[in-house]
Amino acid sequence: MNTIIDVLESVLAKYALVTGFAVIGVTVWISYVLSDRLTKGRLHGSAIAIFIGLVLAYYGGIATGGSKGISDIKALAGVGIMGGAMLRDLAIVATAFGVRMDEFRKTGLSGIVSLFAGVIISFIVGATIAYAFGYRDAVSLTTIGGGAATYIVGPVTGSAIGASSEVIALSVAAGLVKSILVMTLTPFLAKYIGLDNPRSALIFGGLMGTTSGVAGGLAATDPKLVPYGAMTATFYTGLGCLLGPSVIFIAIRALF
Amino acid sequence: MAIYGTALLSLCLLVGIFVGKLIGILIGVNANVGGVGIAMLLLILLSERLQKSGRLEPPSERGIIFWSAIYIPIVVAMAASQNVLAAIKGGPLALIAGTVSVLVCFALVPLISRLGKADTTPDAES
Numbered sequence: 001m002n003t004i005i006d007v008l009e010s011v012l013a014k015y016a017l018v019t020g021f022a023v024i025g026v027t028v029w030i031s032y033v034l035s036d037r038l039t040k041g042r043l044h045g046s047a048i049a050i051f052i053g054l055v056l057a058y059y060g061g062i063a064t065g066g067s068k069g070i071s072d073i074k075a076l077a078g079v080g081i082m083g084g085a086m087l088r089d090l091a092i093v094a095t096a097f098g099v100r101m102d103e104f105r106k107t108g109l110s111g112i113v114s115l116f117a118g119v120i121i122s123f124i125v126g127a128t129i130a131y132a133f134g135y136r137d138a139v140s141l142t143t144i145g146g147g148a149a150t151y152i153v154g155p156v157t158g159s160a161i162g163a164s165s166e167v168i169a170l171s172v173a174a175g176l177v178k179s180i181l182v183m184t185l186t187p188f189l190a191k192y193i194g195l196d197n198p199r200s201a202l203i204f205g206g207l208m209g210t211t212s213g214v215a216g217g218l219a220a221t222d223p224k225l226v227p228y229g230a231m232t233a234t235f236y237t238g239l240g241c242l243l244g245p246s247v248i249f250i251a252i253r254a255l256f
Numbered sequence: 257m258a259i260y261g262t263a264l265l266s267l268c269l270l271v272g273i274f275v276g277k278l279i280g281i282l283i284g285v286n287a288n289v290g291g292v293g294i295a296m297l298l299l300i301l302l303s304e305r306l307q308k309s310g311r312l313e314p315p316s317e318r319g320i321i322f323w324s325a326i327y328i329p330i331v332v333a334m335a336a337s338q339n340v341l342a343a344i345k346g347g348p349l350a351l352i353a354g355t356v357s358v359l360v361c362f363a364l365v366p367l368i369s370r371l372g373k374a375d376t377t378p379d380a381e382s
Contacts, residue, residue: 024332028328046328051335057336058341058344061342069337080337083330083336088331090266091330091331092327093268093269094324095324095327098303100300114368122357129349170346172346173350176343176354177346180340181354181358182358185358193362193363193365193366207361215334216335219328230293234290234292234293235293238280238290242284
């Protein structure tokens, strides 16, 4: 019996990406069935699938103690390849196929406004909450502020200005919370914030900035909006890494 | 052939990420600035051109459309590989900082949408 399990595990591990396609395919199928039967399609199948994915990631983390969710389980490493940056970026770019250039040009300016607003506000919110929790030094405040932007801006900013590893870990956690919340809340809040057209999707991407959150949230809301949100979100982390250790750090240091 | 479309898509992504990294170095941040966005613009421009001149035929297009169709499953796989445990273990500070910034940004979407519209509606849309 043990040999059978060993053989199975070695096959799954060797054909990792194929295993990923199979596992995710089944997950998506179950989600769409649940969406149909339990919610009569009101809760979108992809929203359920993303939620199941997050739950699996949580159990993966508990089971292995690793940092890559379910893909830390050897036989399921392929899920990590499938959902890694390489294929994710390839698929995001592919969603732009068939989009017309004018759509981007029309919203250019509000896209830029939303980017700057999104980065600066996240830093302010993050730093304010860190202040409320007793942090008083500009380095920690800026780093946690960066985490409220994205889980990449936080550590990049933190290591640039010399934050402690404990604070950097906190900033990553804050960024992860943000990304997960954007993935799960967007389909529910979309109608209240007018998120139903390319223009608001572009602004949404610029304000939220977390590529994974925006990618997941918009996919579960309306896949047609994905390229618009992804377009602005892709500039967010870069802008955050640029402003965080420079302008924003200097501003926060001037205050404290 | 489908591979032509997939190759076009891949080239756009590679060029985009490369340029994004160069921009990152230029402005002195250790990150890829807008690489995916640049790749998207490239794909839109190139595919529009090739379609007009009749050189991107439906069989080749399928090599792009497949990847766009597989996008949601890829996002599900991405969700399943997130460090959810660390997010929850981050404690109240991380939870509150993440939550509040998300809620504030949600609230700002309609505000900024309106801002821009007031500027452009008179001549842009009619």
